[in-house]
Amino acid sequence: MFEDLSRKLDTVLKRLRGQGKVSEANVAETLREVRRVLLDADVNYKVARQFMDDVLRRAVGQEVLQSITPGQLIVKIIYDELVQLLGTSHVGITFSPLPPTVIMVAGLQGSGKTTFCAKLALHLMAQGHFPLLAAADVHRPAAIDQLEVLGRQNGLNVFTKRGADAVTVAREAVEHARLGARDVVIVDTAGRLHVDEVMMQEAEAIKAAVQPHEILFVVDAMTGQDAVTTAQAFHTRLHYDGAVLTKMDGDARGGAAISLRATVGVPIKFIGTGEKPDALERFHPDRLASRILGLGDIVSLVEKAQTQFNEEKAVALEQKIRKSQFTLEDFLDQLLEVKKMGPLQQVLGMLPGANRLPANAEVDESALVRIEAMIRSMTTEERRKPQIINGTRRRRIALGSGCTVQDVNKLLKQYEQMQRMMKTLGKGGRMDRMARGMRIHS
């Protein structure tokens, strides 16, 4: 079974937590294991060594030895160092005071540049910008088609000029944006190897021609030790302003991010979290660090819940649960609230301890869709008093929702079990504390 960085750190630190005091010897031993964990996460070996040195220097000080809970302190030190390595704050795109702002996107083949360009355009559009995509990858077969299709599917403006060289496409796209009142131009360039002299010269020429206000280097989260070499080589030639970490929805824990930060020092500005055009997130160093350490991305979850979850409804729901009056109608409400927070897979990933789930555990979103359909096929009376749902009603609900009677039976059974569970919780048990905790966060 897959073991990721946070899970391994968990094991290592659990061992530490069990011990009373931390000695220099067992810190060193633990840190050797942590270094191994970092290497397995594709952190460059030189970076990992530097990192361990820093942690060791801080850990073997007085503070740890005199501390009552040394384990926690070490977690804190490792976390702080990780956050520091990853950069301390989120940095956005630099916009030019004189539009159009030109953003150039570069990277190796297959790192996900074209997909990222479309995502970035959508992201900027949601912020009220009017982006134009420039199809300056004139080398890869059908790269222009790909950008055009993405543009058509997502309502994005794409500038193409078949047969022209990349520099011309980029230059004319900027001109086109100026005339067409587009305030951002995103230049999608061809993937290139950093050792390909001709192609690197082309990238430099594009940069010289359009003078981008922002150059972004796209790097695959699964990249290994070579990330340092390529990041440095591209930086030497292009002096990019920020990096984008793609394919973060896989199980690679982004050791490349640590390597990149440590060697080039530019901020990581975005992370790609899926193939869908809206799967782009801002990079938050603290969140990635806590995810790496298995502390869960609690901040993100609370933030999402805050914007989406209706406080009043939550209080009302709590009341109902207490009085065991939780009906199928409430269940549907609850379901819709969770749905608003985004794909369940993502929500789950943010929960602490989610890394302890089997790596391939996937939430069946379609089950929720079926449940919603079934409840929606019930009358108001049925939702409030599920006990009246007899055989005839079950058949009708199944027919109306496109499910089978067995599905309806299953749903009712689950509802019954849930109600029984809530009765026990309602008696001032864990639910009470959970509800209180929810309010403290929000």
Place this chain on the structure above:
Amino acid sequence: MGILDKIGIGRLREGLSRTRSGLLSAVTRIITGGQRIDEQMLENLEDTLIAADVGAGTAADIMQALRDRSHTAMSADASALLPMLKEEIGKRLAAATVSAVEPFSLPATRPYVIMVVGINGVGKTTTIGKLAYRFTAQGHRVMIAAADTFRAAANEQLEIWAKRAGAEIIQQKQGADPAAVAFDAVSAAAARGIDVVIIDTAGRLHTRTNLMEELRKIHRVVGKHTPAAPHEVLLVIDASTGQNGLQQAKQFGATASVTGLVLTKLDGTAKGGIVLAIARELGYPVRYIGVGERLEDLQQFDPQQFVEAMFEA
């Protein structure tokens, strides 16, 4: 095939020379003749292996073997280390030489079906173009099944490669059922007397269970038309991939019954050491390596040559 091989091997040397020069300088820096073996030297050697993406586990394993062997020879001449290191790496790659089918050769089965899988952006489509070219150059009739119905303009890209390679192509519109495309291609190939069918699949992360199940379905549906098909399932891995490559191999292996690997983008500075870890843990043979963007830039993987190229003086 003679002429092709000549072009090919020159290109391979050219591609691998970057890999070679990188490691070579590191190793020669570590092992200079006449020096005695010490712990620092071994540690530096381990770093060099890790830097090549061999992985901490595999590197530790190789170093342990090296320590055991050189224990008696400790404080002996360091020049003995390099041959020992090559041998240990070669031993672990040996698993990767075992394969039923010769690279670039077609068994008698018609149509012979090859399915190509991998995560996004590793170079599946490019590999398929090159592979198709090798078969058409031998006078075989090749059909490519465009079962990547997800990515925007995947069809167009594949079409261009098919044209370059002189292969036929079967495709449907974006969003079509990939298993249906694969099935259609195999039945069309059988009807038209095509020699080899190469199935392109959409890139997918190995952690996406539902998409992995889709691969299993393609595999199963193709098998319904022609039992024993697909005869080969190639997993494409980017040479710059880190330790996650092992997970990729495990997951794709479990759902798509991978029979071999293709290691791409070896023309960069990435060393592709992850195949050592994969060979050690899963024993998948590396069938081909990609060393450039031209049609001819797909080569047969030779473990001995790979190791030699890494450390050749």
